[in-house]
Amino acid sequence: MSSEDGEVYIMTGVGDEEWVSPTPAQTAITDAVTGATDLTEADIGDVETYVDLEELRAVLDGGSGDLTFDVEGHDVTVTGDGDISVE
Incomplete structure (x- = not known):
């Protein structure tokens, strides 16, 4: 999910039985990333540093496939469903 005003949102909680809400991609x-690595929030710059927001928006708006990009040496993959994996 994304917004036309420039901010990109990802639906979090999808598949859980909890409340689903849009969360800023940042x-x-x-x-x-901080949950899957030893990095802290201070170690990570703005999302735009790592990925083109238009490409991210296209994937989240039902575009083709997944998007993988590097964040401080870790591969981050975002799917069209809003799932985020970190390796």
Whole structure:
């Protein structure tokens, strides 16, 4: 999910039985990376540093496939469903 005003949002909680809400991509990606690595929020710059927001928006708006990009040496993949994986 994304917004036309420039901010990109990712639906979090999808598949859980909890409340589903749009989360800014910066927050969702930062949380995923800090949760899966030893990095802290201070170690991670703005999402635009790592990925083109238009490409991210296209994937989240139902575009083709997934999008993988590097965040401080870790591969981050975002799917069209809003799932984020970090390797």
